[in-house]
Amino acid sequence: MPMPPKTPPAADAPPTIADDIEALTDPDFMTSLARGLAVIRTFSDSRKPQTIAQISQQTGIPRAAVRRCLHTLRKLGYIGAELSNFTLQPKILTLGYAYLASTPLTVSAQPCLDAISRALNQSCSLAVLDEDAVLYVARSASARFMSVSLSAGSRLPAYCTSLGRVLLAEFPVAEREQYLARVSLDAMTANTITNPDTLRERLEQVRRDGYAINNEELELGLRSIAVPVRGASGRVVAALNVGAQAALVTPQQMRKQFLPVLRQGAQELAALLP
Numbered sequence: 001m002p003m004p005p006k007t008p009p010a011a012d013a014p015p016t017i018a019d020d021i022e023a024l025t026d027p028d029f030m031t032s033l034a035r036g037l038a039v040i041r042t043f044s045d046s047r048k049p050q051t052i053a054q055i056s057q058q059t060g061i062p063r064a065a066v067r068r069c070l071h072t073l074r075k076l077g078y079i080g081a082e083l084s085n086f087t088l089q090p091k092i093l094t095l096g097y098a099y100l101a102s103t104p105l106t107v108s109a110q111p112c113l114d115a116i117s118r119a120l121n122q123s124c125s126l127a128v129l130d131e132d133a134v135l136y137v138a139r140s141a142s143a144r145f146m147s148v149s150l151s152a153g154s155r156l157p158a159y160c161t162s163l164g165r166v167l168l169a170e171f172p173v174a175e176r177e178q179y180l181a182r183v184s185l186d187a188m189t190a191n192t193i194t195n196p197d198t199l200r201e202r203l204e205q206v207r208r209d210g211y212a213i214n215n216e217e218l219e220l221g222l223r224s225i226a227v228p229v230r231g232a233s234g235r236v237v238a239a240l241n242v243g244a245q246a247a248l249v250t251p252q253q254m255r256k257q258f259l260p261v262l263r264q265g266a267q268e269l270a271a272l273l274p
Contacts, residue, residue, distance in 0.1 A: 016060025049085035113140035162226035
């Protein structure tokens with residue numbers, strides 16, 4: 001019996017990870033390596049074991065290719081398997097550690113973040129922009145009050161975080177418009193800015209002020225403030241923030257008490273960068 005024809009994707013459907021990979025026509029581009037990295041990244045959004053079918057659905061990569069990627073990663077010790085369920089193995093940490101150990105910013109940041117956390121009795125984080133998300137590269141945690149546990153390697157949407165807005169505010173106008181055109185501004189809470197024009201105005205304000213305050217847009221009960229960290233050339237290379245319980249700290253307190261400490265910390269980090 002002949003197989004039914006494959007249903008083509010809807011015309012307005014967003015491209016899958018597989019589509020993005022296949023669109024790259026560089027003759028030196030290794031599609032198999034790109035697929036393997038895409039398979040690894042599917043585990044970052046889930047704490048549960050993954051199946052071949054789930055990974056294929058998330059990425060758009062054919063199941064046969066997903067199976068070969070998982071087989072290779074398992075042979076190399078990066079993936080473990082029990083029946084049809086796959087999980088990351090501790091060896092995967094060596095891939096990220098190479099970056100953390102070789103980047104001046106992350107090597108130098110931890111004592112500074114610890115000092116800020118002690119001074120304000122709040123959690124302090126350092127992040128960079130990775131594609132359309134903020135990637136945490138260092139963190140000094142105080143008492144946990146978020147529903148999501150954050151650590152180095154965690155990723156959050158850029159548009160609704162103070163860290164992300166500080167970084168997005170430094171984009172040239174053309175790059176900022178490209179970002180707004182491709183990102184879905186989903187409402188994380190009732191306070192999240194989901195209107196592109198409103199977000200444009202907010203980013204302009206952040207650029208003028210030199211800091212960003214997030215008022216329960218990522219998670220109810222969480223308020224944060226972030227400042228840019230600039231390299232020797234003056235280019236923003238990262239963002240530094242402090243988060244606090246909204247019920248205990250007002251935006252005015254953040255400006256008056258937290259902002260000077262954060263700016264001092266950003267200057268200390270900048271002095272350590274090449």
